[in-house]
Amino acid sequence: MADVAVPLGEASAQAPAFESPDFEVVPRRGLIAVAVVLAAVIAAIAADKLWPLAFLHFVGGASWTIIDLFLGFVIGPILGRLSPPAKVEFSTRMMPKMVLIMPTVVTATLAAGWQLGVHLGTVQSNYYNHGWTVASFIVVGAMAVIALGLLEPANIAVLIELKKPKPNPAVIERLMKRFIYTAGATGVMQIATLVIMTKLTVG
Amino acid sequence: MAERRLPPVTEVGMASLALIVAGGIYLAAHLPKHVPLTPAIVLLAASVALLAGNVLALARVPGFAWASFFAVARWALLAYLVIAGMIEYSFLRDHVRGGPLVILTLSLIVFAVHVPMLIGFTVARFHDPAQAA
Numbered sequence: 001m002a003d004v005a006v007p008l009g010e011a012s013a014q015a016p017a018f019e020s021p022d023f024e025v026v027p028r029r030g031l032i033a034v035a036v037v038l039a040a041v042i043a044a045i046a047a048d049k050l051w052p053l054a055f056l057h058f059v060g061g062a063s064w065t066i067i068d069l070f071l072g073f074v075i076g077p078i079l080g081r082l083s084p085p086a087k088v089e090f091s092t093r094m095m096p097k098m099v100l101i102m103p104t105v106v107t108a109t110l111a112a113g114w115q116l117g118v119h120l121g122t123v124q125s126n127y128y129n130h131g132w133t134v135a136s137f138i139v140v141g142a143m144a145v146i147a148l149g150l151l152e153p154a155n156i157a158v159l160i161e162l163k164k165p166k167p168n169p170a171v172i173e174r175l176m177k178r179f180i181y182t183a184g185a186t187g188v189m190q191i192a193t194l195v196i197m198t199k200l201t202v203g
Numbered sequence: 204m205a206e207r208r209l210p211p212v213t214e215v216g217m218a219s220l221a222l223i224v225a226g227g228i229y230l231a232a233h234l235p236k237h238v239p240l241t242p243a244i245v246l247l248a249a250s251v252a253l254l255a256g257n258v259l260a261l262a263r264v265p266g267f268a269w270a271s272f273f274a275v276a277r278w279a280l281l282a283y284l285v286i287a288g289m290i291e292y293s294f295l296r297d298h299v300r301g302g303p304l305v306i307l308t309l310s311l312i313v314f315a316v317h318v319p320m321l322i323g324f325t326v327a328r329f330h331d332p333a334q335a336a
Contacts, residue, residue, distance in 0.1 A: 026278075038285075038289065041289070042289065042292065045292070045293055045296055046296065048296075103282070103286065107286050107289065111289055111290065111293055114293060115293060115296075115297075118297050123231065123234060124234055124235060125232065125233055125234055125235070125236055130232075134228070134232045137227075137228045137231055137232065138228060141221075141224035141225070141227070141228055142224075144220075144224060145217055145220045145221050145224055146217075148220055148314075148318045148321070149213060149216055149217035149220055149318075149321055150213070150217070152318070152321075152322060153213070153321045153322045153324070153325035153326075154325060156275060156279070156322050156325070156326060157322075157325040157326045157329060160271070160275060160326045160329075160330075161329060168329070171329045175325075175329075
């Protein structure tokens with residue numbers, strides 16, 4: 001019942017330590033955009049109008065799908081072939097943005113999507129395609145557990161490691177692999193979401 | 204090579220989250236019909252037990268980087284309380300009441316505590332308190 005933490009001493013000895021550029025773990029200016037999106041979601045749920053709910057759900061869902069697939073299948077393989085300093089340079093620029101983008105996109109998609117389902121009646125058990133709706137709950141639930149348990153912690157941890165005076169490249173590589181692999185896994189599940197959502201749309 | 208052995212906090216945390224997600228799906232799949240609450244209560248109780256086990260297991264790790272853990276987990280807790288609050292608002296907006304509301308609210312509390320704990324753990328496990336000192 002125990003797993004093993006990364007051997008910090010050995011990793012440090014094997015990989016040369018180097019300095020990473022200064023950056024904000026959570027970009028403060030980006031919090032304004034996050035607040036705007038979350039306020040829009042709350043307003044859309046309160047108003048319970050079809051167009052705002054559909055807009056937020058479709059835009060959020062499309063963004064979530066595209067980001068996961070792009071990270072897992074385009075950025076991931078490229079990142080794997082970069083030199084350690086290039087990986088650090090890239091990670092310090094991309095990962096702070098991901099800290100804000102992914103939770104916001106996921107929250108907006110799911111919150112607006114649930115309210116849209118209530119508005120349209122597609123989440124009711126008497127809906128004729130109810131089985132497909134429940135299937136979407138299961139796929140989204142699995143994606144949420146992976147994202148919350150693996151992807152988001154790896155995102156934050158890699159940034160905290162990069163903030164250290166001498167970041168450990170072995171730790172960064174391990175966390176970035178975890179981030180990219182889990183993004184790829186959720187990307188594959190997004191394909192199942194696309195199948196379900198198109199089925200629900202056409203009936 | 205000195206290796207720190209740590210309890211499987213991430214794995215247990217994901218199992219705990221999976222249980223409350225399963226409970227939420229069970230309740231949502233039966234709307235608007237009356238639904239027996241026992242399966243959802245059992246799933247929630249198991250999830251809470253895993254959360255408690257995770258806290259106890261982590262508390263017993265000697266030399267764990269608690270400063271790093273709390274430095275990150277407290278801000279993550281704030282963020283996930285906001286998200287949980289939004290979800291709770293949507294439940295209230297949709298007139299969820301009674302037993303299902305209690306179960307979903309408690310599930311949200313588990314979610315809002317366990318996710319920051321996983322984030323704090325993932326950060327702290329790569330932090331060597333001896334090096335920091």
